[in-house]
Amino acid sequence: MSLRAVTAAASAAATRGNGDHHADDHGGVMTPTLYHQFEDVEQQNESYLVGMWTFLVTEIMFFGALFMAYSIYRTAYPATFLDAHKFLSIPLGTVNTLALLTSSFTMVMAVNANQHKKKWSLINWLGVTILLSCVFLGIKGIEYTTKIHEGLYPGSFNYARANTMYLEHHDGKAGHEAKGIYPYFPSVQELATGYSLNRITPEDPRAVGVEQTPAGPFTSYQGAPSDVEYWSKRAQLFFSIYFAMTGLHAVHIIIGILMMGTLILLALKNHPYITQDYMPTEMIGLYWHFVDIVWIFLFPLMYLIS
């Protein structure tokens, strides 16, 4: 989604936000429910903030362990990582990053709208955010399917086959300098007919053996089949970490989408959480920005190894 589209959506949202004359709109005093254990709303809100940040610290450590494993293995096997990352598509990664950054922006706009009690603008901004995160998930899904079609899913990695297929779709060039559409998107009927799966099987002579192995991404490792096999193993390490981290991140995105959907429902029902309070939106916003930050680090580490 381009910047122009975002701003368009934003302006649309704004106009509609101003347009509606809802009862509890236009400022007015917010009187959130005060729970019995708190003295006043201020204490309650600050408790929410501190609690959310404490939770985010645990999330940081949660992902941090994976980042640690990643950096240790990358320093251990730089060549492997350099080669394996060529199976990831920079354009798609960039679009995804764009989508997440934009969704962060729309999220703060949503919080802002909630604070000023603009119900419809809140709903619109949340809607845009959900839309963007769905775009992210969709692209992520395409990437996963591509990996699986290329035989790069964990457990059964077949890099000889991956090489060969890869070249067929990239006119003999390896990596990002390949011309044409990258990565290979299987068309609907291709997916239906299992096109790329029955196209080249691991038994295919092109897929195994030294002489037949064309110069693919693993171009510097021409050698015996066992050699390619070895590289499959090493690159499995990269893709293990890739799937682990992006998978965990995707799970967080899904949770975020669910929570934002709940917010929209609450808003539609004029629930006091929305009409009289903005902390719920604020909390989910914090969570969402954290997910964004994780991706900000994942993108250069996974896609842009040079």
Next chain:
Amino acid sequence: MNNTMAVTFGTARNPGGDGHGGGSGHGKRPHDGTFIQHPTVGLYGITYLALLVLLGVTVGLYYIDLSKFVPWHGINLLIAMVVAVVKALFVIRNFMNVQGSTKLVWLWAALGFIWLVLMSGMFLDYRTRTNPLGWQPERPNMIQTGPRGVEPHVEYQPAPAQPGSPATAPVPPAAAGEASPAH
């Protein structure tokens, strides 16, 4: 002793303790007491644009091999990470409006990252092993750029260079076949 404590940790009159003690971070409250200060929409927009620019920098950096200019191969990764950290700081400060909140929130925002640094003490082991994992301790650089393979003077078919290196030619399968001995 308590007076000094009262200054840093909140006073006897403030039930909430920290958040109320310094009174820090409670800015203008347009409607009522429930607002913690938030930046304006303008700031959001600026931050967003800055993030987009930085994203451009990150991607552009990938295609420029800085190690041509700086004699250290890790420079690309370093810069990329610095850019990422700046991006993260933008998001934390402006989007997650830490700067509008109490010192305590600042602390918590920083804590996780500090602990990640502690955790990276693992490298203390991995960088000094006698029988290390795939690399040797005296290895000059961790990040791999530029061509690997052979000098031109070697007479037999060289293995093709890495993509990203100046001369990249896809190798015809036959040649590739020759490059490896028959077993």
Next chain:
Amino acid sequence: MGELPFRPVAASSYAEDVDRLFFVLVALTVFFTSAVGITVLALAARYRRGNKVDRSRPSSHNTLLELSWTIPPIFLGLGVFFWSAKIYTQAYAVPENAKEIFVVGKQWMWHIQHSNGIRENNELHIPVGEPVKLTMISQDVIHAFYVPEFRLQRQVEPGQYSSFYFTPTKTGRYHLYCNMYCGTQHSLMGGWVYVMSKADYQKWAASGGSQPVAPGGTPSKTGGLTLTQRGASLYEKFQCNSCHDPAAVQRGRGPSLVGLYGKTRQLADGRKVKADDGYLRNVLYYPAEYPLAGWAVGMPSYKGVLTEEEVLQINAYVKSLKPTAQQSGAGTGGGATAAAAPVPATAAAPTGAAGAPADTAGGNVERNAPAANTDNIQFRHMYGGEQQGQ
């Protein structure tokens, strides 16, 4: 140090130092525990409720006192640390003349190869007074090689060598344990270490390990060939010569291996690698990970082809390829073009055997391992009979 109750035999140079440190720590423990215990009990008794004592101006804070019991322990701890670290470094300072023995750990037995070709399972025969270096690797899970009488243990991990160095100082028969939980039969993965007088060891080695030398010691049979010879035959069998023999080296098929061991190699990706056992193993298994500067990686991976034992044998052979004067330096660094004939395997044997006496021992069968499921056999082998030192 003298014999103390409960003190197991100290059978290595390392053990004596460790025990000295250990008993100093025991003294510290006793002192501090009794100091705290006696003090608190005495105070509690003196100030028990109802006892008429002066309780005026009870103090609840005294920085001087706090510092006085905070600072000294720090220095005490640092002192112990330095002493301990000094001893610890011994376990890493392997002398040149160390007798090299190779250990492969697998669920659930220890397989041991001597450089003179004798192979044993769950038993290790070594002469007293000679420094010994074990090069160890695991085939499956993490094990740990532990001999209490040597006060030493080291984890044996899959995928990388770990080494274990000691100098036995007392003859006797000592327990050999696996000390890292490795599965069902963990407590039966072990056997005996026989430290023998030099004469006994000569006899044992000369008889190819078939002569019973210690009570309860079951006779080992030898593999006949030395490690180097086995390595040479493997070298032939897998046609390593097609790339690494001088002729092939001349044709630029592959780098020469002569005098390779111990040299530092320049890799294409900028790494400088010392060609030690670990490097040789990795090149055999993962050649593509070590692209030699000036060479395309044409070497296939032998993972799954060569077992860990065979890799050790080939390493021994490669070590035995010593350059003669005018060829020194051949095969190291980037792109060797000239290389000399490797010393033929048979001639290499005496060099490769690391001065071990019994190169020409007869016999050819590896002793059968106790079947893993027959618990009681292995139990009797491992725990039967009393352990003896002297």
Next chain:
Amino acid sequence: MSVSAFDPTGEPWPDRGGGNAAEPVEVGIPRVNYLNADHTIKSWLLTTDHKRIGILYLISISVMFLLGGLSAAIVRLQLTAPSGLLLSAEAYNKMFSSHGIIMVFLFLVPSIPATLGNFLLPLMVGARDLAFPRLNLMSWYLFIAGGLLTLGALTFGGVETGWTFYTPYSSIYSNSNVALAIVGIFLAGFSSIATAVNFIVTIHKMRAPGLTWFRLPLFIWAMYATSLIIILGTPVVAITLLLVVVERVFHIGIFSPELGGDPVLFQHMFWFYSHPAVYIMILPSMGIISEVIAANSKKRVFGYTFVAFSSVAIAVFGFLVWGHHMFATTQSMYASMVFSVLSFLVAIPSAVKVFNWTATVYKGSVEFSATMIYALGFLGLFTIGGLTGLYLASLATDIHLTATYFIVAHFHYIMVGGAVTGYLAGLHFWWPKMTGRLYPEFWAKLSAIILFVGFNLTFFPQFVAGYVGMPRRYAFYAPEYQIWQVLSSAGASVLAVGMLIPVIYLLWSLKYGKIAGANPWGAVGLEWTTSSPPPTTNFHEVPVVTWEAYEYHPIHDDDKDLTIPSPTAPEVTAEERKA
């Protein structure tokens, strides 16, 4: 035994029982309290009252403790004979694994924070409840779900990896129940994270007026440090164990040596949490001991600030020493040295605590109650446990002793001698507050002494067994170790008796115990100002704190005038200096 039974001799101290002597403390069970406020099962299962959740936790972890104890008993029986008394090797492995997993992840970690912490923290800071009561309830359900999963895995099929789950054994070789057990542990971990978030927010934001940080009880400081460790450590082990599951199930091998992964990396990440986890278990006990010693000697804890900050110091420095569990691996020599020296330094804060507790007794008015006996037992056992930790922090001796019975003994001296003793002390100390009734003092003293004796009988022989070289986790062993194993098993039976007696008389006291009244020990602290058992809202009106912590007597600071020490001070301080 009430505040009036106070030592008449010496300087008369103002009675600060209940914080302000002005208001009379009501005696007798209050008509309506959190226990009898509502009687339906539903009101218990859906309660958001921190006190009731604490009780729920108390019941559940007591069950866990029972199960773990049973497996321990079977293990001890097996080890009385070198060739094993009743189990096959495999059954034995499953048995010690379930002992370790249950005791560490399902009992020790949640033991004090989730029960006493849950119950006392809001009372001590003068709040009506924790900051997030529903989160609190959720954490209990998470714990139950995780506990049931893990127990299921342990019971049906069994897990044989030990509680450390080392790869590649856990991820490739052992049976698949390990995945289920790990998922359970994962859930339990998140329940403790929820508790920790709750505690941190409550301590930061919900303290009563006047209750500044340095008026907080040391138990709260300990809880804060513990929560910090949970926040920062638990996610790491959660993801690490999750990676093991993922490797088993989806073949996403991150630690698999076949792919070039490093099994030692698992140990790094595992111990990055699991060493601080030891402090998760011991810090709350330390907090309890501070309270108990102060209350029983009617004396402010000596060096309050030092004890408070030593808790935080332990929490922080505990994260820098994980490598000392890996001296025998391929971890580099230099890394090992750094970790070793840091491990020596992390011992200092614990020593400071011990010395300060000792000094607290000086010039106190000591009552040898059951709780005090527990506390004194804690002092001795914890000192031994801590000092034997130095053997394992020092490189040379660790290479000999690690993974032998020495380490088993050391660990149990800290965990049972330290954590469990402290837990029992706290349970007795606040039992009147929780139930409104007193336990029989005599039986409590008896069981405390039996526990101390039985514990030492059980675990001291294991030090010797370890030093003479018996490896841990052995189903069968060499005959020369039998004497130590038999001694240990004999002691274990005594220990079991000592554990069972409290169960009996505590249950008995629920119905027949003497009415406690609000403040049976004459202790200070906000929790004693409210009736016991407390009302559902803890306090009838928000308390305002105007007194210092442990203000049993006019607080006197030596720093102000070091010139006039009291007559008996010199030789005592000299005696201290020796220690």
